[in-house]
Amino acid sequence: MFDSVLDMLDPYITEVLFGLILSAFGGIATRIFRTKASQDSLHSALETGVDLVTDAIAEAGSTAVGGVDKAI
Numbered sequence: 001m002f003d004s005v006l007d008m009l010d011p012y013i014t015e016v017l018f019g020l021i022l023s024a025f026g027g028i029a030t031r032i033f034r035t036k037a038s039q040d041s042l043h044s045a046l047e048t049g050v051d052l053v054t055d056a057i058a059e060a061g062s063t064a065v066g067g068v069d070k071a072i
Contacts, residue, residue, distance in 0.1 A: 032038045 032042055
């Protein structure tokens, strides 16, 4: 009996959980975007992360091919 009730309520429980998660992320984003300093630091952190990932991909690609494409 309890299993059938849970099966029936499962889509609604999932929607409520997703709504709570999205609300939490929305609140965090609102706080971050409220100040210019927070925006700048977030942008800098994302840019640094993207730079590190692209450098690692480029290095892995040049190593796999056997060539050296870095400027000395």
